[in-house]
Amino acid sequence: MTERLVVIGGDAAGMSAASQARRLKGPEELEIVAFERGHFSSYSACGIPYWVGGDVSALDELIARSPGEHRERGIDLRMRTEVTAIDVPGQRVRTRDLEAGTEAWTGFDKLVIATGARPKRPALPGIDAPGVHGVQTLDDGKALLDSLDRTQGRRAVVVGAGYIGVEMAEALLGRGYEVTILHRGEQPMATLDPDMGRLVHRAMDGLGITTVASAEVTKVLTGEDGRVRAVATEDAEYPADVVVLGMGVVPETSLARAAGLPLGARGGLLTDLAMRVRGQGNIWAGGDCVEVLDLVSGRERYVPLGTHANKHGQVIGANVGGDYATFPGVVGTAVSKVCDLEIARTGLREKDAREVGLRYVTVTIESTSRAGYYPGAAPMTVKMLAERRTGRLLGVQIVGREGAAKRVDIAAVALTAGMTVEAMTALDLGYAPPFSPVWDPVLVAARKATAAVRAAG
Template sequence: MSIHGGRGGRERLVVIGGDAAGMSAASQARRMRGPDELEIVAFERGHFTSYSACGIPYWVGGDVSERDHLVARTPEEHRARDIDLRMRTEVTEIDLAGGRVRARDVETGEESWTSYDKLVIATGAAPVRPDMPGVEAPGVHGVQTLDDGQALLDTLSATRGRRAVVVGAGYIGVEMAEALIKRGFEVTVVNRGREPMSTLDPDMGRLVHRAMEGLGITMVNDTEVTKVLTGDGGTSLLERSREPGGGRVRAVATEDAEYPADVVVLGIGVRPATGLARAAGLPLGAHGGLLTDLGMRVRGQENVWAGGDCVEVLNLVSGQEQYVPLGTHANKHGQVVGTNVGGGYATFPGVVGTAVSKVCDLEIARTGLREKDAERVGLQYETVTIESTSRAGYYPGASPMTVKMLAERRTGRLLGVQIVGREGAGKRVDIAAVALTAGMTVEQMTALDLGYAPPFSPVWDPVLVAARKAAAKVRAGSR
């Protein structure tokens, strides 16, 4: 084992993780301080850097033709900016007292220690793999990294059968179900929730359910997968192991049914990849993510920062820490971390929980709190749900849109918005996201001066229609 040190008087920044948060931090720190002042060493265990994990379902489904289209900056481009980026190298230990990390070359197994003056932890998230029999069988895939996406595509190409089961119906599960349909697979989604998209209230999730069935996807809700079945089911384990492809997935099982599968995709979600941080004794929150201050510095540490999918963030509506693994946040975290590491000043105040997705041409958006979120933090609320259209009703192409809005009882403060509709629905959630960030009431929202022309909106935008009804309900409840 070797030890890397001796920096000629320069400070050394070590970054663990080569995707959005880690390389944004490294790049911003480099802009702030040149190589004569700051040496930057970054470790990435995979084959790719600075890529869009959010784009993987669209690559798998064929909407994005080339894997490299998802890569924003290659390792060579980072190195050209004087960042010592070490690919296929996994950090296995953080020694806080000694100010160093131990890393292992994935190909050779060689280990070495690298000292640091400042450390950035951007280890991201890992797909949730339930603890059940057969989950590690060939043909079962989690999808979080480009390596994961490539492995899934390789399996899809080599699989003779055309039956796929997606376990879970969150963002990843729904998007992967659509991608598999586009690849010509017969798709069943097994979901333990009442409706798909648990980030929505069930009444809005039901709209997504109908759209998925319209695509030919079989939805099985209120059901939990208990095991993954392998082999052909009629031979011994020894005989199956000798067959070509023996031990591969053949079905998933629930308490009372089996669903045949030639490939299984785990769309249950992700959890923060904080095993290194936990072993080092760094503070973790209720969701398992690292806890930081407003400058993204790990709490209780002078020279350690963290960002991206391995951290928890403040929800500005509920006032509580939340785990929100999104690329938008990761890039912002990286900018904040890099600025502070580089000697500047920046903060990340928190989020309101905005996200958009789609199933075919159905757009799905949410921001703020769901009903159960409001109840969990003790907020009383009113809800309204309205039906409107994306454009003036008489203008060609107008399509239906459903908007649900939550407002705090008595005060009328906006708490959350969910939107499901066709073209033009999803990005309308940004109106609500800005209103939430500003702490607006639904009454104040009714006076927002939004753009109007028949090709873009009815004269009363659907979000404002919902705000009017919510304001009226709040007023009625206050009498």
């Protein structure tokens, strides 16, 4: 008997799951129907800032597989079709064709929820005015580019200084805009400790980006034509011809909530190691709509990244297709850049360690990306956290120029393996003057952290 798999969401997690399930089971065993409300499937949302900034020349370069290619592989992908309800007891979903306006019910034997995330958009006066943009999907990116083409002025305000905010600031700066970033925190990049965020702030100032800290946006002001003209905080007004919301995202789980499925503290779906929704035998979830286990803190965490989404999809597809796979968790690795400044973190910040009751030591070192005498050696700052009693590595943050960000992968592997900072000092890393000093900056930090752990008793 042929079973039917229904997938909600046509991007990374959803279509990875559908594709993997199709590899394991043919159409005679498993019918696959996927619904996507947007115009695009299987694309790189992470590439949108670089498309907006002109580093990526065309939209098509961000699309890994088109709807037609999915259909050729035996997946009935229905675009511009929004799922409006999940009937768990009845094993069916209600859909609306966004072009025709018609609604229908589709039954399922197995269901994958991959509804992704939505940009934070606070309920402020003027927030929905023309010229104000969130950036999460290719449709969002296209809308922003269309808006930039119509905009006469060259003043941009970015609200929020996380990964999306700083990447969009770079994109707009590259397009010749005068860029101001407004953010609520003490320093930009709240995913870093404030002392490391200060380095990012200093670098952005040097690039000509105006960064305003502790700025609580109160409203968006509009002109006579209804289009955005400024962003207001409690203390000032900042002229704007375009506004980009870079305040992060929240899991898009309104369907799951309405269906009574279990959600975590951050609003993401909760799953087991096989990515099956807890308490459900035939429903899986993955991507930016789920919370996952943090391997360092031992708690559930919301980490919306394309790398995780693709892995979730592979795990889900294997289990749906009759194979077996698990997703054990994450250590919270992320990298970004603003112009030539590279930013990386993995594991816990000081704030995170305190929240879970860990006692720790911290060290910060200055080094270079290459041997100091080799041309092109660039400065790099590495901060490392280690558990006070055991010396277990807890987290690493890196800010520097070329060659800085990907060094965080050394720490990500060490965190996943549960290594101590002392054990890290013996890692056999590659060395040659064009690539690193004889002691890699991460190992220099590990040596200093080892000494701090010993000194702390």
